[in-house]
Amino acid sequence: MTLQHYLVISAILFTLGIFAVLTRRNAISILMGIELILNSCNLNFAAFSRFMTPEDISGQIIAIFGIVLAAAEAAVFLAIILAIYREFGSIRPDEVDTLKG
Amino acid sequence: MQPLSNIDSLLHFSPEILLVIFATAVIILDLIVKNRESVAVAHLALVGCLCTLAAVLFIHFSFGKGEPVSLFLGMIQLDVFSTFFKVLLLLATAATILFSLRSEELDAKLKGEYYALLLVITLGMFLMASATNLLMIFIALETVSLTSYILAGFLTHNPRSSEAAFKYITYGAVASGTMLFGLSLLFGMAGTGDLTQIGGRLAELLASGEVSSLTLLIAITFVLAGIGYKIASVPFHMWSPDVYEGAPIPITAFLSVASKSAGFALFIRFFYTGFGSTGLMEAVDWPFMLAIVSALTMTVGNLAALPQQNVKRLLAYSSIAHGGYLLMGGVLLTSEGIGAILFYLVVYLFMNLGAFYVVVLVANEMGSETINGYRGLSSRAPLVAVAMMTFLFSLTGIPPFAGFFGKWILFTAVLEQGYYWLALVGLLNSVVSLYYYARIVKAMFLEDTSEETDRVSFSTGTFALLSVFVIPTVFIGFLNIFYTFSNISVSVIPMQ
Amino acid sequence: MLLSLMIFIPLLGMIVVLLLPRESEELVKRVTLLFTLIPLALAVYLFITYDRSTAGTQFFHGPVPWIDAFNIQYHIGVDGLSVTLLLLTALLGPICVIASWRNIEKGIKAYMALFLLLETGMLGFFAALDLFLFYVFFELTLLPMYFLIGIWGGPRREYAAIKFFLYTLFGSVLMLVAMIAVYLNSNIVNGVAEGLRTFDIPTLITLAATQGHALADSDFQIWVFLGFFIGFAVKVPIFPFHTWLPDAHVEAPTAISVILAGILLKMGTYGLVRVNMAMFPQGLDHFTNGIGFWGNSLALLGFINIVYGSFCALAQTDFKKLVAYSSIGHMGFVILGLAARNDPGITGAILQMFNHGVISAMLFLLVGVLYDRAHHREINGFGGLGTRMPIYTGITTLAFMASLGLPGLSGFVGEALSLLGAYDKFKFLTILSTIGIVVGAAYFLWTLQRVFLGTLNPKYEALSEINGREILTLVPLAILTVLLGVWPNLAIDMFRESVTNLINVLHAI
């Protein structure tokens, strides 16, 4: 397992995340896409930290912070989805488009 | 300079700490106070701002007169630049709190959280203005983002507000995710999170060919995605009109001024410290990229603003356009350019907040956010109308208002670097902008409402606050102090 | 000091007016009149005490440091040209106040306040010796004008107001670019920067004439010239930037039309003389040396203005629009004269500036008088008024004759001199321009016939004769018209030296 493998995987994850965010017709799926993106980043940090600067663990610290923030974000996101559901009776992102122009 | 250890840093960090303390205090007070109508909470938050301001200034003048100090092992840096933005941000926050006091759309039950979040978001922006480490940058960014999502969606039982929050967070999450990916690449290439070292490292690696300029380009573009989303620059601007329209007006005002300023602070520090080295710029000509982005941004913002009917939305687009103007200063790599940005931000703070304040007042009195709601305002509330006129023409950049002087030094800086096309685009844009600003003025002054409506009376406090914005909007340009202040503040930004 | 007093007294007046209670309209008017009369008195004093024997600027105030960051200074002073136009401005001030005495129904207070602000802007513009100050005053006239047209104007006032605003702003941003370019180059000698940059007009003029200075580079001058030129061309207005003028004039209330035609148009030409000609002689040379297309371009524009404006005027059936287009035609003579770059040409142009200010003011006042009575301006809707209102007819005839350049009245001198000067350089264009003289006579006489001669239109049996207040506004102008017609030296003495000086600058290159 060299660095490249990790990078490729993270790249794939990132792309999948973006793809999900763009195409899913359900807010939850979008949230999952976002999580994919964030995790690909974390993976990057960890991998770089492991291979580039073995003696310095700052990369891994960043990854941990990333996970924390991702969690926080997920919480807020879910709360907002609830609100959306309350107001719109649906969580299809394309139905939430009263603000436009 | 040698980074201070965590313990030594705490004193220098006192403003931020104060903010945290006050945030918690606000929540506690809110729990204590039973009376829903009491404004004690807001006033406490206001006091918090003032104390923080005092602390900021105290630290600035007591410790080394703003000599750069690196805190927490190089996580954040305390210098004139950050101090400048801290003052700016505190002013914005205080103003927002005052707006919120007068705004009638906010839910009385949630005051405590509201003001607490305002203080927290300020904290996040402080960090944005002073962070010098990738990790800190990311944390700061996320702090600001998360709180602002909540604030945007703060109006429960208001679908528009919820929708704004939804779009905001979706967009924001993706953008910050993208940025984080870019950061990870940078970290990987440079092998360090310290912004001050990244630049040098990357330059060396480029020279030695260990890093391909493509990777660097991708990384920079991804970072730009995150920052561009904060300062709402094309093509990362599309969230802002919807969010600004849906969010509570005070929050809209706050976002349009404070988070834009913080975004610029971050942008300047990041790009000038991180990517400022000449070798790097030969590999990736990001200034030129930004020049194009800024031209697009102001053009799109102005043109899209033309047909708007909702004043909040119109101002949203106008603030996009102003983001474009400001970005011009960022592509010049000269201290004049940065100084121009800072000066313009000061001016922009007053005129834009003022404009939004009038929007709040009108929304309260006439219950309308559309241009038609402003018809005949000159006869119903002349002073307010005149104030709004001042703000709008200042935004257009017409002498003798401060907005003109802001544009003036901005364009001087741009022309000095020979970016004639960019200056021309900017100036023509400001001509276009006159048209939609004037539509509001027209509604207020030129179209007299057929039915002779009675005059609306406002409290003296309202006028006092209004004048707080009007007077600077008229006089800033004529005073030397502001120019010198903004020029000093850029001294710490490294220039190649 | 005296000059600053003169400039800022109207501003003071504005504040005073704003502090007055809105009920006491008469008081507001009186106060405004007072605050416009003081500058007039000062202007007359300037006119008398001005030392006609020197070209240099006089009655300095400043340079007082203002914005150190850009070495912007508060610096004002007058030379012969400015003093003449200052007098014109100060004279039209009270006249317009009197003209607005009755026919402003709503918001008289705001009206007067804006008017005073406008006057400050105009006075300051003509006295400014610092380029930045110059620009600020130039723009300062925009806002009050926008509101004065937009609030108190006619049916299509909103359109007219914003059109005026956008046009002028468009011009002035190009001017701004040019201005900044001048500022940035103001300290570069032989490629190396030395000393402070400056906005000081006299300094800049000398710099632009010194060898090796960045400002003296001919290409630079050509571009900067263009920038400023477009800015002023919109104000003058020069074809094809003129289309705001008819709308603005038609919609604006009488007094404001007077100011528009009398002063604001002159701001354009004044800027051409003060900045474009004095500061960029090489740029000017490129457009007026009579070689090739560009060498004739300025004169060509003048010619187009003359002929085009006259023909447009001929096509109008709206009295006010006709006068508006006639102004375009007359400003053409100014451009032509300036393009000639010689003694008669420039003197003629300046005279024409002043005289047109006086005459067109009369014309618009007269149109206003008729409009207040008949409530329309359709020329063909009148007829035979000569029998009903002889005095009015008499004054109108005088104004028309002056405007169509009848010798013995002031209009002639300026036109004739401009043409005499221009013929020296641009024979063909000048001869073609004389078409304007005939057409000018044609539309004025034709109007005279349709409105005043022939059988009286029964609708206007009961039309009342022009009243004392209106005569009061017209007589001073009429006197000036005749006086300068028979004694042009009275005006020329003021700026003869300045013109000679300017010509030396132009020939120095």
Add this chain to the structure above:
Amino acid sequence: MVVPLISFILLCPLAAFAVFGILGLANKRFPRQDYLSTAAMLIALACSFLLLREVVPSPEAHTVDWLSLGNVTFSMGFYLDSVTVIMLIVVTLVSSLVHIFSMGYMHDDPRYPRFFAYLSLFSFSMLFLVVSDNLLGIYIGWELVGLCSYLLIGFWFEKDSAANACKKAFLTTRVGDVGMFIGMMMLFTKFQTLSLYGEDGIFTLAASQLTTGDMVWLSIAGVLIFCGAIGKSAQMPLHTWLPDAMEGPTPVSALIHAATMVAAGVYLTARMFPILTETSSLVIAYVGGITALVAATIAIVRFDIKRVLAYSTISQLGYMMLAIGAGSYVAGLFHLTTHAFFKALLFLGSGSVIHAFHAMHAHAHDDEKHDHEHADDEEYILGSEIPPDQDMRNMGGLRHKMPITFITMLIATLSISGVPFIFSGFWSKDKILAGVLGRAMEWNSIHHYILFVIALLAAGITAFYMFRLIFMTFFGEPRNQEMHEMAHESPLSMTVPLIVLALLSFPAVNTLWFNKDYVKPPQQSHLHAPTHAQLAPDTKTGGTGVALSLFGVSEAVAAEEDAGQGTQDVHGDDGHHGSAHTAHTIAMVLSIIVAGLGIFLSWLFYHRRALSAESVATTFRPVYNLFWHKYYFDEFYDGVLVALTVWKARLFARFDGSVVDGIVNGVGLVTRDILAAFVGFFDNRVVDGLVNRVAKITWAIGGRIRRIQTGAIQTYLFVVLVGIVLLILIFRVL
């Protein structure tokens, strides 16, 4: 002494006008404006006589700086030589007489005071024109008299016809004036001055500086300046305004459109005499000659008494132009003075006739007349419709009713027809003919022979139609009994001026012109070889004149001889002296013959009725039509006009169909409706349209950008993606 006198002469009428103006502005009336103005004129007249002594020995200019630039100075000033003085006297004299005449003629006009004010203003302007010593001054006076004629023709501006006529007059003359102004510009650019006299005046400079190379532009300049004269003196092709100008009150026609203003053109040409080149002189001569002939032929067939006089005026002016063009400076000016008197007399006489009829007319068909005046002005202005009180076909046998008018007008007619020896008209006309023939013989140029013939013909025709007028008006049976009954002799205020003018039609009072030392023609420095020669006829006949005016014909020849000797030593080559001598004799004889012939014919036609004008008219129908339709000048213009009017109706409905006629209004129509409307259209649609288009486009783009903002969050994110990709791609490509 000179300057104060002249200033005083100028100030009197000006003051008279000023009083009126100031009082008018104060909305008051000065009841006796007429006395004031008349008094002013009489004083001016007295002063002008005083000037007689001042002028000789040497002409001089008195100037002040009027308009001084850095290195150029335009001075205003007086130039006083014999010609000036004579002109002054003529103007003041005729003007005063007209003032007096008007007191009676205009008496019951509602705007009585204003009329006199205008007259004063006119007199001032005319005098200013006469005395000023530089082109600019002349131009100023020139335009001012134009204004006055505009005001006075349009004095009865309620009549649409009058309103049209005055506009037409002003514009037509203006066209000429522009030509003159261009000429002035040419001279100015060459000499950097507009003063004529003095060592740095145009004439001296022209004489000293110019080379044969400059002849071309000098000729052009000369002709251009002459354009002014063409307009003012109603020479072809700008003559059509003068007949219409008869819309004005008759005294005005007498003063402005017969005696003074129209003569200003001749005066100007004479002033320009020194810089006239051969070419420009020839052009002038031809214009004058053709005008003289054409106008005369038109006059034959008019029935409107005032129009006959109008055309005769045009013709006589052509005569003067011809004289100047042919180099007979003195002759031209001499004819100017004599003509001023007898033509003024004729007009005033006709005025008194019209007055006689008009008085009655006012009672009889007032409203009816009123109607027809406004019925169809187009017709009316074309002259085919004649107000009955001016129609000679309604007159006849008036000589018993109004003897004074008859006698005086007869004298004038004899004078204009050139009845030999005792009438001034004969001498002046004879001088001209002699001058032309003389020039022809010296240079034996075919042109001048042609011109001479033309002049002769014109002289004959003049005699014919003038007597036609007399016969139709005063002799024979009254054609319109009813009108005839009402007719009566005019009041004293009107007859006195007639008598005075009649006296002035005798040569004795014009002796100044016969004194060859008094009026000296200036040198023409720009003619080829025989330059000096052309002076001969003048001086010669000048000499003769003195003799003849005092004694009979018999001595004339003798006097001529020594006059010849006199001139011989001046420029001593016999050849031309001989030619001049013969020229003069021939000219005199021929002129007498043609005059007699003309009178005789008209006697046959209109008194004896041995021949019937109708029959002749029918036999020579085409010719008659040509004359009747004034060579189809107006018809031609109207033809163009009709076409345009049709267009107009279709294209520019918004223009009212106001009555338009004559070339000026024709051109006016073209420019006004076609060109101007096009330009106006262009301005609205194209220039303004462009601006609005830009605005629209900008707005449209705004709309597009809006549409991208669909409201669906995923679209936004997609845009982000695309944006990032594009940015990266761009920078890889770059």
